[in-house]
Amino acid sequence: MSLAGNTSIFKWFSSFTRENANFRQSFWKWWYNYLAKKYAKVDEWTCMNYGYLASPFHGNPKLEFTSKMLYEKACAEVELEGKSVVEIGCGRGGGLNYLHEQRKLGSAIGVDLSEHNITFCQRRFNRSGLSYLVGSADDMPLADASADVVINVESSHIYPDFPKFIQEAIRVLKPGGTFCFTDFRSSELFPPILEAVKKSGFQILVHEDISKNVRYGLDADAKNRLDLIQKHIPSWLTSPVSQFAGVPGSKFYNDLKSGETVYFLIQARKP
Ligand SMILES: C[S@@+](CC[C@H](N)C(=O)[O-])C[C@H]1O[C@@H](n2cnc3c(N)ncnc32)[C@H](O)[C@@H]1O
Numbered sequence: 001m002s003l004a005g006n007t008s009i010f011k012w013f014s015s016f017t018r019e020n021a022n023f024r025q026s027f028w029k030w031w032y033n034y035l036a037k038k039y040a041k042v043d044e045w046t047c048m049n050y051g052y053l054a055s056p057f058h059g060n061p062k063l064e065f066t067s068k069m070l071y072e073k074a075c076a077e078v079e080l081e082g083k084s085v086v087e088i089g090c091g092r093g094g095g096l097n098y099l100h101e102q103r104k105l106g107s108a109i110g111v112d113l114s115e116h117n118i119t120f121c122q123r124r125f126n127r128s129g130l131s132y133l134v135g136s137a138d139d140m141p142l143a144d145a146s147a148d149v150v151i152n153v154e155s156s157h158i159y160p161d162f163p164k165f166i167q168e169a170i171r172v173l174k175p176g177g178t179f180c181f182t183d184f185r186s187s188e189l190f191p192p193i194l195e196a197v198k199k200s201g202f203q204i205l206v207h208e209d210i211s212k213n214v215r216y217g218l219d220a221d222a223k224n225r226l227d228l229i230q231k232h233i234p235s236w237l238t239s240p241v242s243q244f245a246g247v248p249g250s251k252f253y254n255d256l257k258s259g260e261t262v263y264f265l266i267q268a269r270k271p
Pocket of ligand 1: 091094113135154159
């Protein structure tokens with residue numbers, strides 16, 4: 001059963017926020033702060049992305065498995081062991097913590113615009129070599145040439161100044177460092193994104209449309225998402241939150257299926 005409800009208001013909202021970049025940034029900052037304050041004690045919820053699976057899966061994956069697989073895919077074939085890694089737009093911190101644990105990062109810094117997300121991350125993942133800072137993608141609180149790898153997962157669609165974000169990613173990377181970038185856009189906006197990354201001086205290593213795999217993730221994870229929503233969300237909010245969670249039947253899910261929205265992966269190197 002879908003809880004996604006009527007999608008027309010979300011169609012209007014998506015096109016309005018696409019055209020109004022500063023409003024979009026303020027709205028999402030407010031929304032992520034609201035969620036982080038309201039669900040500050042929900043420790044099982046640490047990832048906020050649509051997830052990824054290499055192939056369809058017909059069981060019930062563990063909670064957040066598909067979201068962590070999106071991090072694996074974003075960094076596939078990239079050497080992370082012992083490296084200094086930065087994530088911009090780290091959300092509730094679970095993806096970076098997963099990589100820190102599984103891929104033996106040297107050091108890891110998560111940066112997010114939402115101060116309440118960062119408070120959650122600092123309490124939830126209090127481990128040596130892993131830290132979280134408040135900061136913005138267009139003015140990163142990080143020194144020049146300080147990171148081997150910059151990761152960005154499902155966050156850039158919110159930024160008001162995408163070219164500035166790319167300039168900042170180049171600035172904080174060491175020469176030879178890798179940018180692991182994954183997000184979604186309406187299909188006509190993906191080619192200009194790839195072009196902007198190329199023009200900034202990055203050398204593109206990989207670019208891939210992973211929309212189908214994100215749908216595999218959403219299909220497999222639907223029950224987990226709906227269970228979490230029913231457990232924590234008041235009934236009047238279940239429909240908008242189900243839209244936000246991308247459950248089958250939501251606008252995001254349908255747009256991914258029709259090709260109107262593309263979920264892409266870019267890996268690029270700073271020369
Ligand atoms: C969909 S969540 C993804 C979080 C995380 N990457 C994950 O996959 O779980 C998007 C995140 O981007 C953050 N964000 C939005 N605009 C930002 C900006 N300008 N600078 C840094 N973070 C930003 C939001 O606060 C939110 O935590």
